Amino acid sequence: MAVLTRKTPAAGAAPSALDTLRPVTTPELIELQLRPAGLLPRALAFLLDFGLRTGVLVFASTALTSLEGFGQGIALLLWFVLEWFYPVLFEVLGKGATPGKRALGLKVLHDDGTPVAWGPSLTRNLLRAADFLPFMYLFGALSCLLHSEFRRLGDIVAGTVVVYAEKNxxxxxxxxxxxxxxxxxxxxxxxxxxxxxxxxxxxxxxxxxxxxxxxxxxxxxxxxxxxxxxxxxxxxxxxxxxx
Structure with missing residues (x-):
């Protein structure tokens, strides 16, 4: 049983390559063991959310066709909201998880283990534009692969981490x-x-x-x-x- 033999790093210490558990102590002095999620589950969660957003946009655009130019304006506004605020609303109001992340058992937290707030969530999602560069989220993927806790650029700047949600x-x-x-x-x-x-x-x-x-x-x-x-x-x- 690993718990009897593994050396436990100090709270806040970076995990080793073979042990990605991140021990943290919350402001309430509650000790947590966070398990950062890797690139593959995060990519699958993103694809699920992308498919959901696309489905909503296609349905709405079809329904607004009869309104011609006005309908196109509403569709563009809806696209903007879904693209930039869909993840933020779900992460803050949905206990750190968009529908895609929830399906994969993931959630977003501050790197101290506390629930993500509006500012950091907005920051990490706005910086998806930087993670997308030069194409198809190459910078974000490389950052996840090279970082010990699989953080993309947005996570590093916002001070957030995507972890596996522990089942109660x-x-x-x-x-x-x-x-x-x-x-x-x-x-x-x-x-x-x-x-x-x-x-x-x-x-x-x-x-x-x-x-x-x-x-x-x-x-x-x-x-x-x-x-x-x-x-x-x-x-x-x-x-x-x-x-």
Whole structure:
């Protein structure tokens, strides 16, 4: 289980090439693990949104044909609104996701993990003109491929990031055992590892629990308990349970 062995970077640190998780701490001091979305899912989301916008524009243009010049003016105005404000409205009012992004399980956030606001959303979408250069979003694609968090130019300037939206599956249940106070203060990475182990304990076989528990022998072999139960006891203590 990677949570017991992976070194957790400091909040705000750039992810490594093999681990694109971005740990952030919100202004409310809530720790999040953001997973930036790569070029392919972002491109597919864009194509879905483009198809939706095109469908709306074609339908409206057909319906306005009878109005001749006035109808053409309305169609042009609609095209302008759909092209430049469609993404902004959905990103700000739709919890960071246009219909295309929602279909791919993506959303836009500030790079500190907070919901995107009007200014940054407008900035990132207006700069699609720069990302389009010299043709077919070449600059934007190259920026996504070269950036460690797959950001296009608009994201870099606006301070935003496109991430996978985490599904709300409810809080994991940590098995209740007798809490064990650690013999010495534990650093943040070790506390995360312990709680992560305890959250997944119910999904593991007993043999697998013991195997993973052996990865943390320094947490005290003097308690006279099985290693897995010892870790569960420490985790119970860390989340505030007391005997």
């Amino acid at each position: 599956t409810g809080l994991p249940r940590i098995p209740e055992v007798e809490p064990i106070a650690p013999a010495a203060p534990l650093d943040r990475a070790t506390q995360r590892a312990l709680i992560g182990f305890a959250e997944r304990a119910n999904t593991l076989t007993e043999a697998r629990r013991e195997e993973l528990a052996e990865l943390l022998p320094h947490l005290g072999n003097t308690y006279g308990t099985q290693p897995a139960n010892r870790l569960l006891g420490l985790a119970n203590y860390l989340i505030g349970r007391r005997a």
